[in-house]
Amino acid sequence: MTATIVIYTAGFMISLGVVGAMIRRSLLAIALCLQLSFLGAMLLFSTFSQIRGNEKGLSIAIVLMLAFSLQMLLVCALAVFTYRHRGTLNVDELRELRG
Amino acid sequence: MTSELLTYALALLAVAGALGVLLTRAIIHMALFMMLAIFSTCAIILLQNIELISAIVMWLFGGACLVLLLSASLLIHLRQTEKSPRKIVVSKVLFVLIATYIGIQSIVLFPALKLPPLSAAMLQTHVMADHFHQDYGFLAFLTLVTLFIGLAASVLMIRKE
Numbered sequence: 001m002t003a004t005i006v007i008y009t010a011g012f013m014i015s016l017g018v019v020g021a022m023i024r025r026s027l028l029a030i031a032l033c034l035q036l037s038f039l040g041a042m043l044l045f046s047t048f049s050q051i052r053g054n055e056k057g058l059s060i061a062i063v064l065m066l067a068f069s070l071q072m073l074l075v076c077a078l079a080v081f082t083y084r085h086r087g088t089l090n091v092d093e094l095r096e097l098r099g
Numbered sequence: 100m101t102s103e104l105l106t107y108a109l110a111l112l113a114v115a116g117a118l119g120v121l122l123t124r125a126i127i128h129m130a131l132f133m134m135l136a137i138f139s140t141c142a143i144i145l146l147q148n149i150e151l152i153s154a155i156v157m158w159l160f161g162g163a164c165l166v167l168l169l170s171a172s173l174l175i176h177l178r179q180t181e182k183s184p185r186k187i188v189v190s191k192v193l194f195v196l197i198a199t200y201i202g203i204q205s206i207v208l209f210p211a212l213k214l215p216p217l218s219a220a221m222l223q224t225h226v227m228a229d230h231f232h233q234d235y236g237f238l239a240f241l242t243l244v245t246l247f248i249g250l251a252a253s254v255l256m257i258r259k260e
Binding site: 002005006008009012013016017019020023026028029031032033035036038039042043046047050056058059060061062063065066067068069070072073074076077079080083084089 | 103106107110113114117118120121126129130133136137140143144147149151152155156159160163164167168170171172174175234235238239242243245246249250252254
């Protein structure tokens with residue numbers, strides 16, 4: 001199996017996720033775009049771990065998934081909280097913490 | 100040969116799902132495209148014979164995270180609030196064109212990298228579990244504790260009002 005196409009796919013997914021996180025304004029949409037980036041990173045970890053013949057990459061991938069589930073939980077709770085208090089999820093309107 | 104064709108098709112599906120996530124407006128459509136990308140990625144990882152990671156990605160990303168996100172979007176009755184100014188649409192189209200150009204150039208210029216067969220250690224799940232336990236056990240424990248605290252904090256935060 002060729003690894004090149006898998007690596008390019010993962011890179012494309014990571015870059016699309018980053019661009020989406022920069023462009024989109026809804027909090028949930030940003031979370032989904034970040035999930036896309038994490039998915040690409042997972043694919044890269046598993047592919048390079050197989051190329052190098054080292055199973056440590058797979059362990060890092062598992063830790064990465066745990067960290068991402070934590071992030072998703074917090075983002076969803078924050079989205080519900082923000083919507084109930086502000087009535088919007090638009091990140092441009094949430095500017096209390098700006099200096 | 101069949102495996103290579105399958106990988107190309109799955110990679111195409113994953114990229115289509117990723118583009119769908121970026122280009123659609125409604126959260127439910129984004130989640131469906133995300134599901135397509137997750138399934139394709141899981142199938143690619145499964146073709147690399149790493150079943151454990153594929154299953155965990157399916158459970159965590161496809162199951163837990165997406166269901167959590169969809170339930171959050173149902174809780175807040177989200178309307179379609181995002182508007183897309185012309186600048187953003189133009190930047191998206193430009194990005195897709197540039198990325199496609201770079202991708203095609205890279206595939207043409209760089210030689211194909213072949214995946215080696217899996218080592219014996221990688222085929223045994225308990226070896227990977229040993230590495231995970233020895234090298235990243237504390238980190239995983241820390242993450243799980245933080246996850247639990249985050250869960251409690253989010254329940255408290257929502258119930259506070």
